[in-house]
Amino acid sequence: MSRLIYVFHHAPHGRTSGREGMDALLAASAYCEDIAVLFVGDGVLQLLQGQETDNILCKNYAPMLKLLDLYDIDQVFASQDALAERGLAQADLVIPVTLVQNKAITEILHQADKILSF
Numbered sequence: 001m002s003r004l005i006y007v008f009h010h011a012p013h014g015r016t017s018g019r020e021g022m023d024a025l026l027a028a029s030a031y032c033e034d035i036a037v038l039f040v041g042d043g044v045l046q047l048l049q050g051q052e053t054d055n056i057l058c059k060n061y062a063p064m065l066k067l068l069d070l071y072d073i074d075q076v077f078a079s080q081d082a083l084a085e086r087g088l089a090q091a092d093l094v095i096p097v098t099l100v101q102n103k104a105i106t107e108i109l110h111q112a113d114k115i116l117s118f
Contacts, residue, residue, distance in 0.1 A: 002113040003034040008043035009117065012062070018046050021118030022064050029071040036075035037068065038108060039097070043118075044082045049094040065095045077108060 006025045012018045029035055039047055051062050068076060080099040083089065090099065100108065109115060 002032060003036070003111060004028060004032050005036045005038060005109060005112040005115050007038045007040060007109075007115060007117045008046055009039075009041045011042040012046040012048075012051065017118040018043075021116070024116065024118075025073070026064070026067060026071055029073055033072070035073050036077065036108060036112075037073060038105065039076075039078040039082070040105065041079070041082055044078050044086065044088065047078060047093040047095065047097065048088070049092065062094050068095065077105070079105060 006021060006028075008018060008021055010017055025035070025037065046062065047065065048062065068074075076095065076097045077100045078093070078097040080101055083099065090096070
């Protein structure tokens with residue numbers, strides 16, 4: 001079976017790619033058991049808790065991240081460097097993630113049969 005890796009590298013609300021990626025991720029979990037999720041660069045901002053989106057007339061899809069466990073997606077990684085560059089810590093995130101260094105990110109990506117980028 002193929003190993004899918006979803007990479008989120010954009011901030012959450014400037015475009016629809018994050019929400020679309022989350023929809024695709026949850027849908028793919030019905031067909032594939034080996035899925036990993038990776039948040040890098042500005043993509044780590046999608047993990048922030050307490051996002052208020054009413055003023056920008058955009059749906060807050062961060063609570064959907066809590067569904068990953070329900071969908072048996074337990075390989076969720078975030079760039080430790082990206083979090084540090086933005087002054088964030090694990091306690092700021094809506095779900096627990098495995099923090100990884102850049103070298104580990106490369107290794108994770110090399111394990112993929114398919115990489116989907118959002």
